[in-house]
Amino acid sequence: MDSKIDTPESLEELKMVEAIKRGYLPTFFIQLKNMLIRNMTLLRRYYVSTFAQTILSPVVFLVLMFALQKAANFANGKTINNPETYPLGPLDICRGVTRSSPCINLMYYPKNQDTDSIMQTFASQNLERSGLSSSSDQAIKFEGEFDLQIDTPPSKTYGIVSAPEQNFIYNYALNNPNTTAFGVTFDIDKANDIYKYQLWFNSTVQRNASAPFNIRVLSLVRGIDEAIISYSGDSKAEIDMKLKDWPTVPPSTLADNVITSLGVMFLFSAQMVIFINFILMIVTEKEKKLRESMQLAGLKPEVYWLSWYLAYSFLAFICVLVTQAMGYALSLKAFNNSNFFVMFLALFLFNLTMLALGCMVSAIVSSSQTAVLTGVYIFIIGLILMGSLFSNPNFTFVWWDEGTSSYLKYILMIIPPFNFGVIFVCISLLSAGSLDAITGTFTPGPGFKWANLYKPLPPGFIQSINVNGDVPPVPSPSYFFNVLLVNAIAFLVITWYMDNVVPNHYGASKPFYFFLSPKYWWSIFSSSKTSDEFSIQAWINNLAAARPPFSGEDPDVTAERKAVLDTNAPYAVRIVDLNKVFKSGVFSRKKFTAVDSTCLGLQEGEILALLGQNGAGKSTTMNILSGVMNKTAGDALFYGVPLNDQRSIRSMLGICPQHDILFDELNAVEHVKLYAGLKGLPQTEIDRLLDEGLYAVRLQTVRNRPIRTYSGGMKRRLSVLIATIGNPKIAFFDEPTTGMDPVNRRHVWRYLERFKRGRVIILTSHSMEEADVLSDRVAVMAHGKIRALGSSIRLKNRFGVGYRFSMIAGNLTTPEYVKATIAQLFPQAELEDDSAGALIYHFDQEHSETIPEFISWLEQNQDETTSEDTPTISRGGSDSGIVAHAGENSGNKGQSLISTWGMSQTSLEEVFLRLVREAQEEQKLLGGRKEKN
Numbered sequence: 031m032d033s034k035i036d037t038p039e040s041l042e043e044l045k046m047v048e049a050i051k052r053g054y055l056p057t058f059f060i061q062l063k064n065m066l067i068r069n070m071t072l073l074r075r076y077y078v079s080t081f082a083q084t085i086l087s088p089v090v091f092l093v094l095m096f097a098l099q100k101a102a103n104f105a106n107g108k109t110i111n112n113p114e115t116y117p118l119g120p121l122d123i124c125r126g127v128t129r130s131s132p133c134i135n136l137m138y139y140p141k142n143q144d145t146d147s148i149m150q151t152f153a154s155q156n157l158e159r160s161g162l163s164s165s166s167d168q169a170i171k172f173e174g175e176f177d178l179q180i181d182t183p184p185s186k187t188y189g190i191v192s193a194p195e196q197n198f199i200y201n202y203a204l205n206n207p208n209t210t211a212f213g214v215t216f217d218i219d220k221a222n223d224i225y226k227y228q229l230w231f232n233s234t235v236q237r238n239a240s241a242p243f244n245i246r247v248l249s250l251v252r253g254i255d256e257a258i259i260s261y262s263g264d265s266k267a268e269i270d271m272k273l274k275d276w277p278t279v280p281p282s283t284l285a286d287n288v289i290t291s292l293g294v295m296f297l298f299s300a301q302m303v304i305f306i307n308f309i310l311m312i313v314t315e316k317e318k319k320l321r322e323s324m325q326l327a328g329l330k331p332e333v334y335w336l337s338w339y340l341a342y343s344f345l346a347f348i349c350v351l352v353t354q355a356m357g358y359a360l361s362l363k364a365f366n367n368s369n370f371f372v373m374f375l376a377l378f379l380f381n382l383t384m385l386a387l388g389c390m391v392s393a394i395v396s397s398s399q400t401a402v403l404t405g406v407y408i409f410i411i412g413l414i415l416m417g418s419l420f421s422n423p424n425f426t427f428v429w430w431d432e433g434t435s436s437y438l439k440y441i442l443m444i445i446p447p448f449n450f451g452v453i454f455v456c457i458s459l460l461s462a463g464s465l466d467a468i469t470g471t472f473t474p475g476p477g478f479k480w481a482n483l484y485k486p487l488p489p490g491f492i493q494s495i496n497v498n499g500d501v502p503p504v505p506s507p508s509y510f511f512n513v514l515l516v517n518a519i520a521f522l523v524i525t526w527y528m529d530n531v532v533p534n535h536y537g538a539s540k541p542f543y544f545f546l547s548p549k550y551w552w553s554i555f556s557s558s559k560t561s562d563e564f565s566i567q568a569w570i571n572n573l574a575a576a577r578p579p580f581s582g583e584d585p586d587v588t589a590e591r592k593a594v595l596d597t598n599a600p601y602a603v604r605i606v607d608l609n610k611v612f613k614s615g616v617f618s619r620k621k622f623t624a625v626d627s628t629c630l631g632l633q634e635g636e637i638l639a640l641l642g643q644n645g646a647g648k649s650t651t652m653n654i655l656s657g658v659m660n661k662t663a664g665d666a667l668f669y670g671v672p673l674n675d676q677r678s679i680r681s682m683l684g685i686c687p688q689h690d691i692l693f694d695e696l697n698a699v700e701h702v703k704l705y706a707g708l709k710g711l712p713q714t715e716i717d718r719l720l721d722e723g724l725y726a727v728r729l730q731t732v733r734n735r736p737i738r739t740y741s742g743g744m745k746r747r748l749s750v751l752i753a754t755i756g757n758p759k760i761a762f763f764d765e766p767t768t769g770m771d772p773v774n775r776r777h778v779w780r781y782l783e784r785f786k787r788g789r790v791i792i793l794t795s796h797s798m799e800e801a802d803v804l805s806d807r808v809a810v811m812a813h814g815k816i817r818a819l820g821s822s823i824r825l826k827n828r829f830g831v832g833y834r835f836s837m838i839a840g841n842l843t844t845p846e847y848v849k850a851t852i853a854q855l856f857p858q859a860e861l862e863d864d865s866a867g868a869l870i871y872h873f874d875q876e877h878s879e880t881i882p883e884f885i886s887w888l889e890q891n892q893d894e895t896t897s898e899d900t901p902t903i904s905r906g907g908s909d910s911g912i913v914a915h916a917g918e919n920s921g922n923k924g925q926s927l928i929s930t931w932g933m934s935q936t937s938l939e940e941v942f943l944r945l946v947r948e949a950q951e952e953q954k955l956l957g958g959r960k961e962k963n
């Protein structure tokens with residue numbers, strides 16, 4: 031090390047160093063504990079929203095689902111007191127999937143002489159009953175042979191055709207849904223005059239029908255019975271008939287048909303409320319710069335993410351338990367027939383994956399409005415997927431068939447709602463059971479249990495829907511559990527990456543290849559602030575900084591520029607040639623220099639006040655030094671630690687930003703505890719802060735009130751206190767007393783005066799009085815450059831307009847006489863004003879040697895009778911530097927020309943106005959602001 035004061039060893043007496051010296055893991059866990067306390071406190075404070083997410087949303091969605099189920103059951107089972115009367119008419123021509131698509135009216139089996147004859151008879155009797163001519167396209171004709179394969183949909187409308195084998199009718203109807211109206215299978219014992227048949231019908235499609243399907247079935251039964259009787263010629267022929275619906279897949283046999291088809295949407299919606307709120311919460315903290323503020327206090331980003339993730343996982347945990355409780359309470363099969371823990375795992379895993387997706391979205395998006403929109407988009411996409419793919423469980427497996435491109439499968443598997451949809455279909459199918467379409471027997475599902483988790487779904491559930499009769503390669507439910515897990519891990523990794531490369535509020539970010547740099551990993555896990563090999567000389571040499579002074583630069587500023595490059599200067603903070611150039615817009619090539627080659631050296635125990643007009647570059651300088659904004663050029667060294675070693679620097683910084691960054695729902699005590707916790711302070715120090723700190727900034731009486739109830743000045747005082755937590759060696763206060771009343775402002779000044787010992791403080795202010803009272807040195811900035819630097823007295827001496835004397839003529843004389851006398855004795859005195867009864871004289875800075883003589887003259891000529899208790903007169907406003915005042919009897923009386931008098935030096939405000947005026951004139955001469963193409 032080149033210089034003693036630049037070394038971090040000078041920090042060692044501070045407790046902060048102990049905190050900094052803790053290893054990665056202890057710091058990690060201390061911060062995590064404090065963040066979890068904060069998050070849970072916030073969730074408790076936002077109790078309405080927390081209740082809505084965890085309890086209300088599963089209750090509402092499940093009750094809604096249950097109500098729909100009940101409504102469907104009611105609609106299906108309602109009493110109709112005056113049913114319509116329908117005649118038993120002929121068999122209407124069938125309709126396919128659409129009004130004009132082809133279909134098959136009736137398929138029969140077996141094909142033999144008996145059945146052919148019966149069907150022919152039926153056709154002719156039906157034609158008669160319908161009153162149509164045989165040439166009509168509405169007539170149902172007997173056609174005999176059926177020429178299509180099992181998987182070929184009808185290309186024209188068929189009348190009455192025979193099926194080639196027993197299962198053909200069933201499989202054809204299944205492979206070509208809603209194309210076959212009826213089927214008949216005969217079992218005829220002609221010798222004994224016994225005619226048995228089974229009639230297949232489609233109970234679900236009643237499109238364009240002239241009567242309800244049961245009336246049509248009855249008409250058809252009547253028609254077939256009549257045909258049999260005609261054919262047998264024996265009215266005593268024994269006819270036995272069975273009715274059978276077309277094959278349907280298992281879910282349609284369940285009572286919970288609404289739940290099976292739409293349940294996934296309700297369960298999904300119940301969990302999504304948490305997801306949207308999660309994104310909103312994190313992005314709002316980003317937008318309000320609350321996260322930045324905690325990170326400035328040393329919070330590790332990974333702790334930040336983990337703390338929110340854990341807090342919301344807890345909410346998700348409750349939400350899933352409430353969902354399950356509701357499922358059991360409403361006796362839903364999906365829950366009753368599942369293992370509690372498997373079901374819990376499925377729902378909880380989905381929630382964890384959605385929260386990981388939420389992290390990813392929050393890392394990319396930076397406004398809360400966009401966050402809500404993105405959340406809603408994801409919700410809608412999820413719902414559409416659920417509606418289109420899962421409203422009929424069969425579609426899921428059709429989708430998974432060999433025909434589906436594997437790219438599509440992989441794309442869909444990136445979307446967690448899709449994976450959840452597949453799992454839910456497994457749940458509903460496994461818990462629902464299956465119906466054998468041929469035998470009509472219902473087999474209860476094995477349930478959604480551990481044992482079934484790793485097996486592909488039993489063939490009975492899916493076999494029949496494959497066109498080729500193969501079992502589609504549907505993976506086991508556990509496969510989709512794993513996919514959800516992989517989703518979650520991938521989202522979290524992307525979160526970490528995006529969090530580093532997406533620019534923060536101030537446009538600072540890491541390069542896209544940051545993770546390849548060993549420095550990045552070193553900075554995370556290393557607890558030492560700087561390596562022993564670090565040399566200030568090398569650091570200075572590396573900076574292409576040693577820029578020559580600007581032409582016309584103030585000599586004090588130039589001297590500072592040289593001093594910071596001197597390694598022997600005892601500086602705790604060195605700022606060398608700091609620059610910030612903003613681009614005017616994304617597509618503009620115009621540039622704007624906000625901070626122009628700032629050089630400053632600050633010693634321990636020093637307060638530097640940075641003064642400047644609005645837009646002079648003060649906050650930008652502070653933001654760069656705080657590490658929230660990237661510099662364009664130059665660097666700064668804080669106790670031997672360069673600016674880019676942010677993790678180390680933050681542990682020695684205290685920052686009071688220009689705008690209060692506080693949690694509306696937390697109170698002052700919680701803020702102090704949070705920030706002290708993040709800095710790793712011991713409990714005794716936290717207690718001391720709560721007592722003495724809150725008292726010092728006069729917040730002890732409102733310490734338990736939420737911040738939203740604070741006035742602007744109260745918030746400001748809390749921000750000042752927070753900046754001093756953890757004994758930071760360097761503190762930045764950006765307009766610390768804005769909005770404070772004069773009494774509280776003085777309390778804060780006193781607090782800062784005490785605080786400055788052994789530290790470096792930079793403050794910006796628009797109050798000249800504040801700068802005058804608090805600072806050891808003042809730097810006046812204009813248009814990004816430091817125009818003047820030095821103690822307030824020095825600035826007044828160098829840039830001030832001199833001294834002012836105010837006096838009132840004595841009772842025995844006239845102002846004219848006094849004026850004439852002064853003009854004669856002190857020609858350097860310039861009469862400024864005599865309009866208000868008082869005479870105001872002004873001495874230029876260069877005539878300051880005349881001042882003592884003038885003061886003696888005033889004292890000698892003061893009126894004895896009026897001088898006692900006469901108030902002094904001073905000019906220059908509240909922040910004027912009064913260097914002497916009179917009004918007392920000097921005892922050496924002359925002509926009693928003056929009744930009373932006062933004197934004031936130039937105020938800092940006047941110095942400031944002069945420097946700003948000069949800077950503006952210079953800018954005008956240069957032809958405008960430093961904008962270059």
Ligand SMILES: Nc1ncnc2c1ncn2[C@@H]1O[C@H](COP(=O)(O)OP(=O)(O)OP(=O)(O)O)[C@@H](O)[C@H]1O
Nearest residue numbers: 536537612624642643644645646647648649650651
């Ligand atoms: N992110 C940004 N992009 C572009 N220009 C910026 C950005 N931030 C600040 N500036 C510009 O840089 C200049 C300096 O701004 P800065 O906030 O540092 O001024 P200031 O001296 O702190 O002013 P005030 O007293 O009003 O706080 C201003 O002209 C401002 O418009």
